[in-house]
Amino acid sequence: MNGFETFLRTLFSLFLTRRHTHRHFRRQAILESLNRLGSGDRQAPLRYESRTMRQVATDDVPAAIARLHSYADGLTGTEAEARRERFGPNEVEHEKPLPAWRHLWHCYGNPFNLLLTVLAFISVLTQDLKAAVVIGTMVVLSTLLRFVQEGRSNRAAERLKAMVSNTATVIRRRAPDAAAVAIGARYFGVHLHPAPPAASVELPISQLVPGDHVILSAGDMIPADCRVLTARDLFVSQGAMTGESLPVEKFAEIDRPFTSVFETPNLVFMGTNVVSGSATVLVVATGARTCFGALSARVSATDRTQTAFEAGVNGVSWLLIRFALVMAPVVLLINGLTKGDWVEASLFALSVAVGLTPEMLPMIVTSTLARGAVTLSRRKVIVKRLDAIQNFGAMDVLCTDKTGTITQDRIALARHTDAFGTPSDTVLRYAWLNSFYQTGLRNLLDRAVLEHVAQGHATPGHATPGDVMSGDVPSDDGPSGDGPSGDVMLDDVALVHAAPDARDWRKVDEIPFDFVRRRMSVIVAEGSNPPVLICKGAVAEMLAACAWIADGENAAPQPLDDDMLERLHAVTRDLNRQGLRVVAVAIREMPAAQAVYSVKDEAGLTLVGYIAFLDPPKETTAPALRALAAHGVEVKVLTGDSELVTAQVCAQVGFGHARFLTGPQIDSMSDSVLAHAVGKHRIFARLTPQHKERIVRALRDGGHVVGFMGDGINDAAALRAADIGISVDTGVDIAKEAADIILLEKSLMVLEEGVLEGRRTFCNMLKYIRMTASSNFGNVFSVLAGSAFLPFLPMLPLQLLVQNLLYDLSQTAIPFDSVDRALVARPLKWNPRDIGRFMIFFGPVSSVFDIATFVLMWHAFGANSLARQSLFQSGWFVEGLLTQTLIVHMIRTPKRPFIDSRAAWPLMLMTVLIAAAGIALPVSPLAGSFGLQPLPPAYYPWLVGMVLGYAVLTTAMKTLYIRRFGW
CATH class of the missing domain: 2.70.150.10 (Calcium-transporting ATPase, cytoplasmic transduction domain A)
Structure with missing residues (x-):
């Protein structure tokens, strides 16, 4: 048995993951x-x-x-x-859509269908052609439904991916x-x-x-x-x-x-x-x-770790398969020993095993995920990977940047001061030259500096608004070639360049920005004067590179000692408390003969002052944070900005006096210390990309399902490390490539809607799993009871298969069902242990009424002999099908079914149709083919009483279950 279990586990794992593995x-x-x-x-x-x-x-x-x-x-x-016709599209080898015939074969080739095929083959060998036809119908139906639904989902996924290519x-x-x-x-x-x-x-x-x-x-x-x-x-x-x-x-x-x-x-x-x-x-x-x-x-190997979704579905499904492997031999032994017909007992035991396996699981999962992805796309959320939807709903921690998400993403230059806080046009002059000539990662701060000058805030004694400066100016996307060319274009508007004598300066070189130094430099020369290195960046990193402080236009620089450093920190803290983001500007005169420049030249700088920016929070941020908190999602802000600025902005949107942790503090922490610290802090400032990745991994190691929202180069590592990476369609390519979900609008409100839809999708999948597990367990319990005491089989293998087929058909509408608001209020996670408990708790409820039906048919209707077994089996067939079909309405909601919460019309319609088919089958011309016969009119009032009693008892058990375990 161990070898067989290992084989089935391997086969099932391959089947489950191959459609969702990238x-x-x-x-x-x-x-x-x-x-x-x-x-x-x-x-x-x-x-x-x-x-x-x-x-x-x-x-x-x-x-x-x-x-x-x-x-x-x-x-x-x-x-x-x-x-392009000669070389083909610029696409690397990837998992291409399967040809129709191979896709059809793939839809057939899962353990559930293989088990049914074996059963059909045995039926043919035993000359039970009717059973073989029914089993074959089940295989064909399962395969075709999955083929159609996967085809639709694949086409939908390709259309969605094309939107963010x-x-x-x-x-x-x-x-x-x-x-x-x-x-x-x-x-x-x-x-x-x-x-x-x-x-x-x-x-x-x-x-x-x-x-x-x-x-x-x-x-x-x-x-x-x-x-x-x-x-x-x-x-x-x-x-x-x-x-x-x-x-x-x-x-x-x-x-x-x-x-x-x-x-x-x-x-x-x-x-x-x-x-x-x-x-x-x-x-x-x-x-x-x-x-x-x-x-x-x-290289065909994959190193993607198993997602929570894959692990959850795998665990739950293996629980049912293991249960089937245990129960089928028990059923075989009981019926073989009590009835003496081992062939019939074998067929019945295999039918029971089929009834315990969720053969519609692939179709239900695919349909539910595909429908969730299409619904999310209407809400400006594009899903790149279908199984990410479940993680979206399970997310309980969201890590996000500050700029553009918490704030308005419209930074304006508010102050330009010297090192002591006095307004200074000299600082603006150097800051403008740095932003004007840099060609690397031009960000919102550079745009703000250029706009500030272009809109008329000219330096006295230089150009004034309305002057068109001679010389060329680099474009906003950065120049090409050796010199600047074109006009600065901001938001597609050509700006008038009221700038500090750009015509007299020429660029010599540049030291690009990186997220470790957190500063960048340009080397420019004015006329025949020696080159000047102009550096701007984060205050702490800039002060570490400075040795001098400029004191006025003509005064000699002062040395940077500890007393002066404390004075400078007081100035920047005051600006930060006003909610301003502070960037330091420093210079250094370079030797005229120097031709090559590197990071080591950013030393011994002279601090000339600060430029301070204002980025007010969005009006929608505070309501979005409250909504996410109400739905069990804790938001943590991860930013490279100053901790004081970040704390000030976060306080304005409802974070209160949240504690913050900085990058330098994280550097001194071990992984175990950081894992404890990330749970107590909501604001993380002055971070590098490596810090963001460490924080995300620490949160995941703590048992959280972590989402990370970012759109920059520095976010790519954290996006990959998170359970679910979230970017925006305006983000850089590398961020969009690393993300699982793309937002068409950079807003936490859009994100909150996506979280709720992810939870609805999860709820509908959970309905099928719970219902299948509990109803099948109840059926097997009833089969064991009937097999032990009846002189005949409680239901023929063919009848059991037909009942299972009709029941499966009734569940095809589950992906289209509605979900109670209360069920999506908190994060939802896969829990195989909870499924097992649910199965044991609710399964025997149906068995109570199954056994009551046995007693009814035996005593009230005289179905107590081999000659009358068809009547007995027909009575249980109808009652069992109705209770199985009804169970989804009982457990789809913790509320009272049909009164406080109603299923969507597709599920209601399928329930009515299948119930009608089950009642009509014993009186139809096909009844004899399945070993059924018409039931006496007196049976139907008893049937109504059984169904109503089942609904009442299930509701009572549900109330008890919720009080003890929750929902």
């Missing part, structure tokens, strides 16, 4: 495959593209473009379409005007070679082809294997391909050959992402021809 790649397997690059163990596409990438890397830019048969200004739409900014060359060319050749004898301007367009990543020019900026995923054409401080995280923890800088040209394509600085690869900077790249390989695509075709 293909990922084991890090170790990928690294081993990467190490084999260049060896003889490579597939042809990988060998070809690796060689092509090496060739393109050694070419200069014009030669690289020529090798790909492209042009300096990209491809035309027609050329790209022709290449990632895009790339592609440069398209406009085709020459063919008519103009023809006229010139015909009338003027000249050949026109027009060079129309190229235009950038947003295209789905799947439409990219070799030869395309793609514009990259911070937060973008690399859409294909590419050669860098131009780069401005481009840093790429390629840990997914190489395992490197730190971003690497990429350049357009290289001065020496490299042994590995992954070490070549002018190549970037699909599956990696831009951390900071900007670039224009040339697509070299797409789809399966990329290094990532070739690896995905070879």
Whole structure:
């Protein structure tokens, strides 16, 4: 039995998870495959593209473009379409939709159908063709229902995924005007070679082809294997391909050959992402021809841990299968020993086993999840993975950023002061230069600085509102090439640049932002003067890099000692208490001969002052937090901002005087200490991406189902670590890729609606599990009682199968049922132990009335002999079917059924139809085929009394159960 149980457990686990498991790649397997690059163990596409990438890397830019048969200004739409037909879509190997015949076979091939097939085969061998036909009907019905529902759900899932597909900014060359060319050749004898301007367009990543020019900026995923054409401080995280923890800088040209394509600085690869900077790249390989695509075709393993949903369904279903494996032999022995007909006893025992297995579970789960996903999409919530819906409903802790979720996401520059809090235009001047020239991760703070100056807050003695400054200005998405170009575009409005003499400054270099230093620098020079490093960032990290303080325009800087440091902290704390987010600005004059700059140059800085921003909370935040709290979801704020600012904003939305924990404090904590601390704090400030990930994991280890909501590069690690990652459609590519659910509106109110829908979906699945477990357990208990004392089988195997078939049909409407508000008020989790208790508690209730029916048929109607067994079996067939069908209405709600809570009309309709079919079958022309016969009219008043008594007793037991265990 142990070996057989192991086989069934393995088979069932494969069946349950294969439709919901997404293909990922084991890090170790990928690294081993990467190490084999260049060896003889490579597939042809990988060998070809690796060689092509090496060739393109050694070419200069014009030669690289020529090798790909492209042009300096990209491809035309027609050329790209022709290449797409040749190379196919830019998609890596993934789980493709199955052909219809394979999908149909898959829907059949589960343990439940296999068990039914074995039973049908045995029926044929014993020449019980009627039973074989009924069992075959059950198999066909189960398979077709699942086939249809999974087809619908798969199509719905694909449509939803298409709504949040990632895009790339592609440069398209406009085709020459063919008519103009023809006229010139015909009338003027000249050949026109027009060079129309190229235009950038947003295209789905799947439409990219070799030869395309793609514009990259911070937060973008690399859409294909590419050669860098131009780069401005481009840093790429390629840990997914190489395992490197730190971003690497990429350049357009290289001065020496490299042994590995992954070490070549002018190549970037699909599956990696831009951390900071900007670039224009040339697509070299797409789809399966990329290094990532070739690896995905070879590495088929998965390292995704089992979700709470999968573990819960697996546990509950295995509980029922184990119960069937125990009870079927008991039924076989009792009937074989008491009746002497072991063949009939075997068929009956197998029928009992079938009755105990939830054969409709795959269809019910798929239908319920698919319907939940479609309903959520109407509420601006897109589900990328169907089984994430259950985690959505089970979530009891939500971790979210502050900016844009708690606050309005409309930051405005409110103050610009010197180090001692006095208003200073000098600080604004340096802050504007830093924001103006930086090309990395331009965030809301940079936008606010640029807008503040552009809207007329000019520095005295410099340009004034209305002046249009000479010189070029970088675009909001970051310039390309070596110098700034274009106008600053904020919200698609060209701003007038009332800025501090930008025409006199030129950019020398840049040190991009990262989430460890929490600062960034630009190096600029004014005329022939020595370059100046202008650094801005978080106050604590900036003060750590400063050695001096500017004291007025002309006064000599003062050294930064402990007394001065305390004075500075008092100024920033005062600004923070006003709800202002403070960013420090510092400078350092650099040697004129220095050409290369790095993080080590951010030392010995002179603090010139602060810029302070206001980001007021949303009006909807406080009601949303109250609603989430009322539904059992605790919200925790995880932010990189100052703890004082965060606490001030959170107090305005109802957090009160919540305790906060900072990143530096977390650094000093062990995992066990942090696990205890995260439960007591609701605000976490000054965090790095690693801090966010640690907090999420600590909460999960504490038994919470954790959701994480983020839309930035720094959120990707925490999104993957959470039970359910939540992003928004305006988030960066890497955040959307890591998320399970995408919000079309960045609002906690939308999130609250999604949580409730997730719980409704869970409730409907739980109804089926509870009902199936309890009613089947009751049936087996009744079968054991009847088999022990009756001289014949209490129900023929064929009758038991038909009853089970009709019962299953009645449950197909469960996914469309409504749910009481009280049931979605708190987080819901899978609990196999609770299912077992529920089964034992409610199962015997039906057995009470089954046994009462046995007594009734035996004594009142004389069905007490082999000749009268058909009447006995018909009476129990009808009563058993009605009580099984009724049970869903009794346990679908803790309230009084049909009075305080009514089922949705699809479920009511199916209940009426199946009950009518069960009553009509014994008097129909088919009755003889199933061994049934018409029941006497006197039976039906007793039937009504049995059903009403069952409803009353079940309601009483439900009240007792709720008082003792809850619902």
